[in-house]
Amino acid sequence: HSTIREIRKTPEGIMKAQKAFEDFIANHDFRLPREIVYTGCGSSHFLSQPLAMATTRLGGRGAALPCSELLYSREWYSIGNPELLVAISRSGETTEAIKALKALDVPRFALTAYESTLSREADYALIVPAHEESVVMTHSFPAFYFAYLQLLLHSYGKETLDAGHVSSLTDDVLKNENHVREIVEGFDFRNVIFLGSGILYPIALEAMLKMKEMALFWSEAYHTFEVRHGFKSIADEGTLVVLLVNEPFDWHEKLTKEFQGQKARVLTVGRRDTGADYFIKIPELDELASPVLYLPIIQLLAYYKAVSRGLNPDNPRFLSKVVKW
Ligand code: F1P
Known part of the structure; x- marks a missing residue:
């Protein structure tokens, strides 16, 4: 593809x-x-x-x-x-x-x-x-x-x-491709929730869109802790919660446990694990530039979900490359 x-x-x-x-x-x-x-x-x-x-x-x-x-x-x-x-x-x-x-x-x-x-x-x-x-x-x-x-x-x-440094970090991040594929193949989730805060919130939104575009798959995105205020009711044993976080603190660990208590599985993408079911480590980088390290992971996730659903992500249904009126 x-x-x-x-x-x-x-x-x-x-x-x-x-x-x-x-x-x-x-x-x-x-x-x-x-x-x-x-x-x-x-x-x-x-x-x-x-x-x-x-x-x-x-x-x-x-x-x-x-x-x-x-x-x-x-x-x-x-x-x-x-x-x-x-x-x-x-x-x-x-x-x-x-x-x-x-x-x-x-x-x-x-x-x-x-x-x-x-x-x-x-x-x-x-x-x-x-x-x-x-x-x-x-x-x-x-x-x-x-x-x-x-x-x-x-x-x-x-x-x-330093562009060379940032570029080589994205290369390191891409080495998780097989890991992402294994996560998707090992857990046939029915829905997915992306969580992010600050600069990672719009990256969660983009992840939600990638899932819809590539995998024609129902996805949601929220500000990280906002999800506890009602939205989390939909998370159960068929749910993958993807937590994007540069610097986790105790609330992220509590949130991970809370979802696990609902039988959902959590994938933490960030600098440190939060006690999640799956973890992908993101290298240290100035927070302002950090979106570039998360984007390949969420794109891979949507790509492999599309493949596991037997879809061709190159030609998503109903979409065109340029939208004109
Ligand atoms: C904007 C856009 C793309 C989307 C889809 C339809 O395109 O919404 O983001 O993936 O292909 O068009 P553009 O204005 O950035 O070319």
Whole structure:
């Protein structure tokens, strides 16, 4: 399948991202401003969220909205006084993204994989050529994230990350491919809940979407501890709970036990185990960059679930690579 080949390209994608970032700063005397609105559709929207969070975390102010909300329901959201609108679209041809790029009267920035309508209509374009055959977004997601994060760090006068190091860490993470396959083959779960907090919450959302897109499989995502407030009622012996966590503390262990008490199985993906049924270790990395290490794991999980269900993740039912109106 092309999808698995694309997932395995994550380390290469990080190096392409670094080159795109370096080319961009070599050719533009431009710094990202403090107040930025991010927008995209589908996976690109789930990417807009950690970018907005990273902006806020680095001392700016980031807001994220799906393109259609920015276009048609903006008055319901607080977006501050943005100085830049960043539209994200892998194809650069999604109708809503092209329209949303012009939704505000501020400079426009495109984050995309191609010279495209989006890049041409923007004032600035960061083109990360992480091209994918797969319908669903895989290694382009961490590549886009990394390239833009480098630009944020650079713009805000912070030290940028060592791309070679980050790329080799993604390579280490990908060595869990067989482990992920064994987990999926060993437990025929009926539903899956992804949990994440802070920067890992949108990664949980992306995991939920990957399961739906690749494996046509019912999945949920919540803020980690929010799941205890009602949502956990659906978890039973047929449930896999995937806990994404950089720095677990005692509440994560309690939460793991609570789900195990309901006979659900827990897969912890993080730096330390929480007493889970399955554990995948994520190496140490600056929290801001950490999404790039979790993404390959959740993509592999969805991929192997699709395969175990006898589906072809390259051509998911009812989906197309570019959504147009
Ligand atoms: C956005 C998107 C993808 C999704 C699907 C439909 O595309 O929602 O995230 O996987 O293929 O389109 P794009 O605007 O990033 O090209």
